[in-house]
Amino acid sequence: MERDDEVRAAAAVYLGVDPAELALTGSTTMGLALVYHGLALRPGDHVLTTTHDFYATHEALRLAAARSGAEVEQIPLYDDPATVSADDVTGRVAAALRPETRVVALTWVHSSTGVKLPVRGIADAVAAANAGRAEADRAVLVLDAVHGLGADAARPGDLGCDVFVSGTHKWLFGPRGTGLVWASAAAGAAVAPIIPSFTAPSFGNWLTGDDQPSPFGAGNTPGGYQAFEHRWAAAEAFAFHQAIGPDRVAARTAELATRLKDGLAEVGGVRLVTPRDPELSAGLVCVEVSGRDPFEVVERLLDQRIVASVTPYREAYVRFGTSIVTTPDQVDAAVEAVADLAR
Ligand SMILES: Cc1ncc(COP(=O)(O)O)c(C=O)c1O
Structure with missing residues (x-):
């Protein structure tokens, strides 16, 4: 598991985040499922997504909504991708936010059209809608970042998203079967683990009867013996991009x-x-x-x-x-x- 920490460290340098906030997964799809099922959605909650997102987001949300009774709404953010406007996209998201919106599920770069979303502007609109809301009523902005990671230099802090989900096998040229989820401290606290983690303190708690809380990254790193050799090699992919800049x-x-x-x-x-x-x-x-x-x-x-x-x-x-x-x-x-x- 020390090698997992080396991957977290390399990814954390690249992304400019705290390594404890990084969960290691097998793919973008797995990360999206962990997040959308881990968030405690309730009947009546509104989940806002778009018609441009990939199957992995739509299907994870459909399954999570079926379990929780939340409503999923898909909206178009543009009519013609070639002439998309940042203001129009941001305005459409802002107009669709409701007091019941708990999740805004977006994709950084649409694999359907190649459009890159103005995520910072959208994050500001979500933050404005969240102003004055209690923590449990806030909307979290979750980003499928797989076609941005390694192609665009913006980091989660620049983008302003609450949760950043990606695989590493696309633009970062990492091995298949590797991915990560980063969550801010507040968003991470709202995501409950779905798959037993083999990482301390979860496994140790089971052995000793303790009840030590897991940091988001360790607790949401699915256990079972994984394709560790592939996962550990992902550290090289982050370091390679970091070395180039x-x-x-x-x-x-x-x-x-x-x-x-x-x-x-x-x-x-x-x-x-x-x-x-x-x-x-x-x-x-x-x-x-x-x-x-x-x-x-x-x-x-x-x-x-x-x-x-x-x-x-x-x-x-x-x-x-x-x-x-x-x-x-x-x-x-x-x-x-x-x-x-x-x-
Ligand atoms: C936007 C988007 N998200 C997720 C995926 C799936 O990524 P992964 O293989 O890491 O689950 C794809 C394509 O494969 C995609 O285009």
């Missing part, structure tokens, strides 16, 4: 995404879905190729060793991701290949 990683990711978007925008028959503005996007770039099935586009690109994917949503787009392991030449080759397909 999260700002430089984010700048390079945005530079290449902008290059890709600029190139694709010039191609007739291609519609950019993701906003051009780096303030409202990260490394994901989604497009529509007119008259072409997205699965076919992805397969044809793969023939040329260009890896794209189809967004796993009802409205499916072709999706690219530029990162620090992508070169400008590869970006240009992708633009060329899409142009060939669009002809």
Whole structure:
């Protein structure tokens, strides 16, 4: 378990948080489930989420609501992702907050469209709604951060969210089967563990009959023997990004995404879905190729060793991701290949 603490320490430096506030999980999906089931939702509570979130958020909330009797509401934050506006998004969240809202469940960078939310502005709106509320009546802002972590340099403290949930196998290039949940002291106190932790003091309490409280991070790190070798290797991923510098990683990711978007925008028959503005996007770039099935586009690109994917949503787009392991030449080759397909 000392090795777990090394992972927490590396992640805490990277995220600028207290290591005791970090739970280690197997994935984003596991982290979201732990949080949404761990919060003591009551009948009549309102949970606000959006139509743009991934299955993991929607399904975790559906299951948690079925157990608790809370109401889950999904709202759209924009009509056209390409022309999304930060003020409009923040205004829509603010307008949907009710006195009964206990959870605001959002995704930092939408894997459906590539839109990056103005999380700080939204957090300020949630804080304004919470002003004067008793602790138990406050709304907590929970963020699925998986497409921001390692692509954008903002930390939980900059974003202003209460809970930050992510896997590390995407933009951070950590091993699969690894993830984390960070919660502020107040939010962490409201999340009850769901899976027995093997970490002290939980296990020790069982042995001795003691009743020592667990810090959020240890108490919410699921027990059972995990894929420890993978988990412990995640420390290297945090250290790697830290050594390069999260700002430089984010700048390079945005530079290449902008290059890709600029190139694709010039191609007739291609519609950019993701906003051009780096303030409202990260490394994901989604497009529509007119008259072409997205699965076919992805397969044809793969023939040329260009890896794209189809967004796993009802409205499916072709999706690219530029990162620090992508070169400008590869970006240009992708633009060329899409142009060939669009002809
Ligand atoms: C927004 C979002 N959240 C969560 C996930 C799942 O992440 P994990 O594999 O870490 O559970 C995905 C995609 O796989 C995603 O796009």
